[in-house]
Amino acid sequence: MALLTLPVLVLWTLTLLFALSSALALPMDSADSSSLTKHCTNFLTNPSFEAGELPWLAMVTGSWETRGIWASSSGGHSGSNYYYGLSNSTIETSITLSQSGLSISPGQVNCSAWVASSRPGNMGSTRIEVYLDDVSCAPAVQVGTTGWMKVGGTVGVQDVEGGHTLAVVIVGDVATDEGWSISLDDLSVGSGC
Ligand SMILES: *[C@@H]1O[C@H](CO)[C@@H](O)[C@H](O)[C@H]1NC(C)=O
Numbered sequence: 136m137a138l139l140t141l142p143v144l145v146l147w148t149l150t151l152l153f154a155l156s157s158a159l160a161l162p163m164d165s166a167d168s169s170s171l172t173k174h175c176t177n178f179l180t181n182p183s184f185e186a187g188e189l190p191w192l193a194m195v196t197g198s199w200e201t202r203g204i205w206a207s208s209s210g211g212h213s214g215s216n217y218y219y220g221l222s223n224s225t226i227e228t229s230i231t232l233s234q235s236g237l238s239i240s241p242g243q244v245n246c247s248a249w250v251a252s253s254r255p256g257n258m259g260s261t262r263i264e265v266y267l268d269d270v271s272c273a274p275a276v277q278v279g280t281t282g283w284m285k286v287g288g289t290v291g292v293q294d295v296e297g298g299h300t301l302a303v304v305i306v307g308d309v310a311t312d313e314g315w316s317i318s319l320d321d322l323s324v325g326s327g328c
């Protein structure tokens with residue numbers, strides 16, 4: 136008797152557990168994905184360059200062969216547009232892309248950017264750091280040649296007059312004659328993006 140009931144009990148328990156977990160798991164999964172899309176708050180205007188360059192401001196040092204909004208059928212990180220810069224300098228050059236006058240609710244915010252970098256010949260490196268109001272969102276990231284990756288982190292919103300400023304600072308050091316290039320897309324300051 137006991138030999139028969141034990142496997143039956145185990146089987147019954149497993150069936151019940153499975154039924155319970157699948158009943159619980161399905162509604163939780165769909166609730167998670169809908170709250171992810173619902174809760175993306177981005178205080179930036181035109182964060183993915185789909186509407187062109189404005190109101191972004193680019194400041195550069197050194198020599199640049201080309202820079203601005205590029206459109207590609209294979210797309211940026213999202214959509215077709217992204218910001219692209221190709222520096223033809225063999226010594227240090229930099230580009231800072233910023234957006235000012237942002238109205239941001241106080242508290243902790245996430246600030247981030249998607250970047251892709253190319254350094255022909257694998258010489259030197261490109262340093263990328265995201266700032267909100269001159270406060271770094273995360274330690275600088277040092278890259279060579281890489282596909283799309285997200286950089287940035289979390290920062291406390293400071294009290295400033297005249298709105299907040301998000302800036303992505305990119306510095307490329309010694310390069311080959313082919314220079315180095317950077318692509319930027321999907322910048323965000325806010326949460327859940
Ligand atoms: C870099 O590109 C610009 C624009 O095409 C050009 O005027 C400049 O001479 C180039 N500099 C170097 C070092 O190749």
Ligand SMILES: *[C@@H]1O[C@H](CO)[C@@H](O)[C@H](O)[C@H]1NC(C)=O
Pocket residue numbers: 243244245287288289
């Ligand atoms: C976004 O900010 C929250 C705190 O406000 C933090 O817990 C979370 O790790 C941040 N996410 C990223 C990707 O930095």
